[in-house]
Amino acid sequence: MPELPEVEVTRQFINESLSKGDKITKVELRRKDLRYEIPTELKPLIKKSKFITVERRAKYLLWVFDNFQIINHLGMTGSWKALGKNNTLKKHDHVIFTLKNGDKLVYSDPRRFGYIDISKAPYNETLKEHRFLKHLGLEPFDKKFTGQYLKDLSKKTNTPVKTFIMDQKIVVGVGNIYACESLFTAGISPSKKASRVTLEKYNVLVKEIKKTLKKAIKTGGSTISDFKTGDNQSGYFQMHFKVYQKTGKPCEKCGSLIKKIVLGGRGTFYCSKCQR
DNA sequence: CGTATCTCCTGCAAGC
């Protein structure tokens, strides 16, 4: 389940595989849709464009070419991997980019919750105007993402703090895993009303979100189900999970058992003693 | 308007 760290690791991998000015010599679509239809213009646009770089906004990969961009969300199970010349394609390999040296970059997505869209607007305009990007909140590493920012926005809402920090209109990139983990290290109960969390606690939470995400990026992301970094290395942040999917296991701080509840339809893991 | 629920999809694990 790609959250910000997994998307960031993927971004770095793609940028290591492609250089500025490169052409993608061949595009193969093995199906015409993922979550949405893949624009038919994708192929001709790639053919006549040069790759510049891949950026990340929230959980989106933005493939920047000299005259358009690809907006690419990995959904739940999407991933990009390198395919050597002799490897065969697998069942859920849907999109294949062939590079000039013959290597292939393959988009694989068993559940097809991911999507690929294109934008021909200038890059900055795409960020501001594209229907998937325009409503996005602050990047967690933005200097403006502070405890005060969360405190101010939380005054208007009735939702639990966990649902609040997973709301992409507030802060982006924090999905279920990193919300659970950050709330644990910040010592905040996931079900506490966002409006009742103090400024002091929000200051701690912001620090913990940044720390958790940074650590996860460093360790290659979390390998749950089949997320792998592009060169087929498993991330190993899952080794560092303190509460996520630890139901019934002892809390590493206090020894009481980790509980699971459902918030906003999502499995939520926490220590009822350490998180208040 | 905010908030909750439904929905897409497949693989896997649990339970009978």
Add this chain to the structure above:
DNA sequence: TGCTTGCAGGAGATAC
């Protein structure tokens, strides 16, 4: 052993 069932969840769409 082999079936059914339920769960995993990002986030847009829909309903209230």
